[in-house]
Amino acid sequence: MDVTIRPSTVSGTVQAPPSKSYTHRAILAAGYADGGRIRTPLVSDDTRATIRAVEAFGGDVEGDEDDGAEIELQIDGFHGTPDVPDDVLDCANSGTTMRLATATAALADGTTVLTGDASLRSRPQGPLLDAIEQLGGRAESTRANGQAPLVVGGPIEGGTASIPGDVSSQFVTALLFAGASTGAGVDVELETPLKSAPYVDVTVDVLEAHGVTARETERGYRVAGGQTFSVPDDGYAVPGDFSSISYLLAAGAVAGDGPVRVEGAWPSAQGDTAIVDVLRRMGADVEWNRESGVVTVRPSSLSGITVDVGDTPDLLPTIAVLGAVADGTTHVQNCEHVRYKETDRVAAMKRELTRLGATVEASRNDFTVHGSDSALEGTSCDGYDDHRIVMALSVAGLVATGETTIAGRDTVDVSFPGFFDVLSSLGAETTP
Numbered sequence: 001m002d003v004t005i006r007p008s009t010v011s012g013t014v015q016a017p018p019s020k021s022y023t024h025r026a027i028l029a030a031g032y033a034d035g036g037r038i039r040t041p042l043v044s045d046d047t048r049a050t051i052r053a054v055e056a057f058g059g060d061v062e063g064d065e066d067d068g069a070e071i072e073l074q075i076d077g078f079h080g081t082p083d084v085p086d087d088v089l090d091c092a093n094s095g096t097t098m099r100l101a102t103a104t105a106a107l108a109d110g111t112t113v114l115t116g117d118a119s120l121r122s123r124p125q126g127p128l129l130d131a132i133e134q135l136g137g138r139a140e141s142t143r144a145n146g147q148a149p150l151v152v153g154g155p156i157e158g159g160t161a162s163i164p165g166d167v168s169s170q171f172v173t174a175l176l177f178a179g180a181s182t183g184a185g186v187d188v189e190l191e192t193p194l195k196s197a198p199y200v201d202v203t204v205d206v207l208e209a210h211g212v213t214a215r216e217t218e219r220g221y222r223v224a225g226g227q228t229f230s231v232p233d234d235g236y237a238v239p240g241d242f243s244s245i246s247y248l249l250a251a252g253a254v255a256g257d258g259p260v261r262v263e264g265a266w267p268s269a270q271g272d273t274a275i276v277d278v279l280r281r282m283g284a285d286v287e288w289n290r291e292s293g294v295v296t297v298r299p300s301s302l303s304g305i306t307v308d309v310g311d312t313p314d315l316l317p318t319i320a321v322l323g324a325v326a327d328g329t330t331h332v333q334n335c336e337h338v339r340y341k342e343t344d345r346v347a348a349m350k351r352e353l354t355r356l357g358a359t360v361e362a363s364r365n366d367f368t369v370h371g372s373d374s375a376l377e378g379t380s381c382d383g384y385d386d387h388r389i390v391m392a393l394s395v396a397g398l399v400a401t402g403e404t405t406i407a408g409r410d411t412v413d414v415s416f417p418g419f420f421d422v423l424s425s426l427g428a429e430t431t432p
């Protein structure tokens with residue numbers, strides 16, 4: 001389905017959606033435990049894939065609903081010893097689910113087959129497969145190309161695994177979760193510097209909240225074996241998602257006719273809290289009250305800056321749109337790993353912003369947009385079946401001349417169900 005955005009202004013107060021990264025990890029942690037309650041989770045296409053994975057490994061998940069929106073999950077876990085799934089495990093479009101489930105499958109006494117949709121079957125899994133084999137498991141790609149479908153056999157007992165750090169931090173996350181349930185624990189040695197390191201900080205944060213200790217070492221990360229996961233007695237509360245908040249703050253900065261306030265923006269280990277600093281550096285009138293969990297942004301004149309997204313790859317689409325509206329040049333550095341997401345987001349944003357009238361350059365590891373040479377005009381855009389591309393282009397549509405139609409409206413359900421309802425509540429004119 002397509003969505004059409006017309007030039008419009010926004011203002012008002014909205015609630016931040018829960019963090020997708022934290023929700024994935026909280027669901028899995030409760031699965032590794034005897035079970036427990038997750039409060040304020042994000043229930044989206046991606047996190048439903050992780051729910052299905054926990055159930056496939058022997059857990060059970062139930063959700064309470066309020067007006068059709070699931071707001072609490074009750075999980076019975078598989079106690080750190082996953083069953084072999086009865087069928088092929090379909091991870092749909094969720095890369096996080098596939099990485100977490102692949103390492104979990106290596107604990108099972110038998111063979112698990114994992115797959116996903118066409119996009120997920122094109123994403124790299126080779127380093128994680130190599131790591132599992134280093135730990136004594138069986139792990140292979142059915143097409144021998146390091147991509148799903150995957151065949152994983154266990155159980156692993158732990159040990160040392162050496163992996164590159166510049167492909168996906170999710171490999172580290174997956175090994176830390178599984179390693180805590182092995183007998184010997186797991187040492188993850190990084191062959192190259194770690195990209196997206198804050199996502200591992202999120203992992204360590206969630207593990208600690210569930211009674212598991214993991215730590216950074218000189219060469220990577222270490223998790224001791226024989227640890228037991230436990231959910232806090234009053235449940236685990238998921239914080240707001242700063243990746244999703246970034247689109248709302250960007251909309252307020254470039255298309256506001258008054259303040260946009262986002263509630264539920266509590267401090268956490270999320271690297272994408274950096275969007276507040278990025279906006280401030282670009283000249284936006286933005287303030288974050290950490291005690292109340294509220295970020296407020298007002299309409300602002302922006303100027304181009306240089307941003308390193310080595311630790312914050314999901315912010316590239318948002319920053320690209322901000323750069324297209326800002327005066328001067330915005331240069332995004334260290335972004336090669338952004339090419340290995342649901343789509344090549346560097347190429348996708350270059351293509352679509354150019355179609356909208358922006359002047360954009362891109363190399364393998366850099367993205368540059370010349371805002372002073374750009375004049376956005378509405379047109380038809382491809383969303384590449386990528387939720388972050390669709391949401392970022394929607395922000396551009398607010399300030400483009402004429403109508404902007406974007407293919408793939410429903411893909412926002414991956415991380416921000418109701419995104420267009422929230423945008424409309426702020427005053428954006430969208431169809432449907």
